[in-house]
Amino acid sequence: MTAIYPVILCGGSGTRLWPLSRKSLPKPFLPLVSAETLFEQAVRRGAEDDRFAAPMVVAGAAHGDLIMAQLGDAPGARLVVEPAARNTAPAIALAAALLPEEAVMLVCPSDHHIADSAVFRAAAMAAAELARQDYLVAFGIAPERPETGYGYLERGEPLAGGFAIARFVEKPDLARAQEYLASGRFCWNGGIFAFRAGHLLDELAAHRPDMARLVKKAVDEGCEEGARFYPAAEPFAAIAGDSIDYAVMENTTRAAMVPASMGWSDIGNWAALSDALAGTADAQGNVGRGGPVDLNRCRGVLALTDGPRISAVGLEDVCIIVCGNEVLVTTRDGAQAVGKLPGAVNQ
C-alpha cells in the first residue's frame, strides 16, 4: 500500500478572527486552540504516522517564509507557491500535477481544528482506499447544529468504508438546515478530500478543460528552488478561479464521502473558537487567555489579550479580543459579522 500525500492549503484572508488574525498573520499561523498553530497541527496530523508521506503545502508568496519556519524540520516537505489566489480547484490541481499519477493526495485546509487525530487518520485510510478505486472522496463531518454557513453532502448508496454522494447542497436556509440535521442523511462538507492525483487531473480536464490546461502549463513552465516550487505566473493568473466543489465534485459521477466524527471545527469565527476551547473553560464556561483576565458574574465569555488586563462584569456569551491597537467585543451571534467590520476590512 502506498503512502498518503497530505496536501495542505493555506488560503483565506484572515478577516473573521480579526483583530487577532491579520492579513500579515492569518488564522493558520496562530496558536488558537493550543500552543501549536492550526497549520502546525495540520502538519503534525500526518507526521505522527508513517502511512503518510511528507506534506506538500500550497500557499501564496506572502506567507512562504512563515510556512517554512512553521514546517520546522519536516523532512521532504515541499511548498508550492501560488502566483495568484485562484480558489481551491487550481491550488489542488497544482499539487496533483506535481505528484505521481498513482499517488493518493489528502487535501486539508490549514486553518481547521480537529480534536481527534486518530479518527482523522482512520477516516483518511478509508478515504484513500476509495480514492484508489477512482472515487473523488470528501470527508463528511457529522453535523452538530443546523448551520447555514456550510455546504452539505447527502449520503447515497453505501460503498466500502463510505457512501456515494447523492447530492451537494450549498449553504441552506435555516429551515432546510434543520431538516437536514433531523434526517440523519446529511453531513457537512469540511473541505477535506482524498483523490488519486491522476484521476483528479482527468476529471478536471473533463469538467474544466481550460483550467486543467493552464495548470499543466504553469507546472511545465515552473521552476524549483530547494523545497519551493514556483508555477509560471502568466498561465496560472489566466485561470478563472473556482472551488474544487464547483469545478469537479458537483460534476463527477464518482463522488464519495467517508463519515468522520473527529471534533472538527473550521474556527470560522470567534464563537467557533470559543466552542473549540470549551474543554479549557471554567465552571461558568469562561475562557481567559494571553494575559490577566478577571471575569465576574460572567458565563460563556471568551477573553483573549496580548497584554492589557481584561476585566468584565455580568456578560453572557460574549467574546472580548484585545490585540495591538484594537479592542473587539462581540456577542456569539455577532461573531459572524466581524469580518465585515471596518477594522477587519481596511487592514
Next chain:
Amino acid sequence: MTAIYPVILCGGSGTRLWPLSRKSLPKPFLPLVSAETLFEQAVRRGAEDDRFAAPMVVAGAAHGDLIMAQLGDAPGARLVVEPAARNTAPAIALAAALLPEEAVMLVCPSDHHIADSAVFRAAAMAAAELARQDYLVAFGIAPERPETGYGYLERGEPLAGGFAIARFVEKPDLARAQEYLASGRFCWNGGIFAFRAGHLLDELAAHRPDMARLVKKAVDEGCEEGARFYPAAEPFAAIAGDSIDYAVMENTTRAAMVPASMGWSDIGNWAALSDALAGTADAQGNVGRGGPVDLNRCRGVLALTDGPRISAVGLEDVCIIVCGNEVLVTTRDGAQAVGKLPGAVNQ
C-alpha cells in the same frame, strides 16, 4: 443680601469609574460629561453669577496642584488642605470655621453632574434664604427611579421656598424605594447643603462636641500659604470621622430641604455616566468617545477609549472602557460591582 460662599468638597477614592478614574486622577478631575471636568463645572456653576463669592475647596494634599491648575484664574478662590480624610462633617466644619459667622455656605460635592445650572442657582437662592433663618438645608433631588444606593429625605411641613425634613432614610431596600418613589413625598439626598457658617458650627458643637473642638483647634493652629490653608494635622487626625448627615442633619430640629429638578447625577458608576451622556447618543442610544469606535447592531452601548479602536457587534446596555493597560467590559447592572474588581482595588 450677602453673597453665597460655595464650598466644594473633593473626596472619594476613584474606584467606581475605574479604569478611567484612578487614585491619582479621580473622578472630579476628569472631563466625563463635557470638555470640562466635573470639578471645573462645579466651580463655574457659581462663577457665572455675582451672587456667589469665590469658592473654597476642601481636598486632600494629594490633589492640591491638580485643583489649583483646574481652578485656573478664579479670583479669590481658596484651598483648604485636609491633613487626613475624615468624611464630610469635619471637612465642612473646616470651611465653616474659616468663613465669617454670618456667611451662607453652599456645600457641593465636586464630582456630581448638574445639567441645568440655572435651576441649581435658583434652588441655591431658596436654600440660602432658609439658611439665613438658621435652617440646615439639604437639596432634595426629585427621584427618577427606585434607587437603593442613595439616602432619601421625607418632606415635612412647607416652609418659604422649601420644606422641613420629616425623616432621613439611608439606602432603602427595593420595595421601600419603590414605595418612596410612588408616594411623591421623598427626594434623594444629593449631598448639597446650605448652612449659615456660625449656625453649622453651633449645631456641630451641640451634637459632636469633640469634633467641633478638634476642628476649631486645627484651624486655630493652622497656617495660610497663599491661597492654601493648612489646618493643623494633629488635632484634625484625632477626629472620629463622620458624615454631615449622621453628625448633624439627622440630629438637628432645624433640618430643611429645597426641591431641585436640575438634571442631577452623581455619576456613581459607568451606567450613570452612560445616562448623563444620553443627550449625545446616536439613534440607537450608543455613545462613543475618545477615539475610533465602530458599533454595529448595538443599543445603549457606552464606548470610551484613550486610543485603541473599539469595535463591537450585537451588544445591548454594555459599557466598554479602554484606558491605559486596562480594558473593562460591563453590563449596566454589573457597573455597580466595578469598584470591587481587583484592578480597581489594587491600584
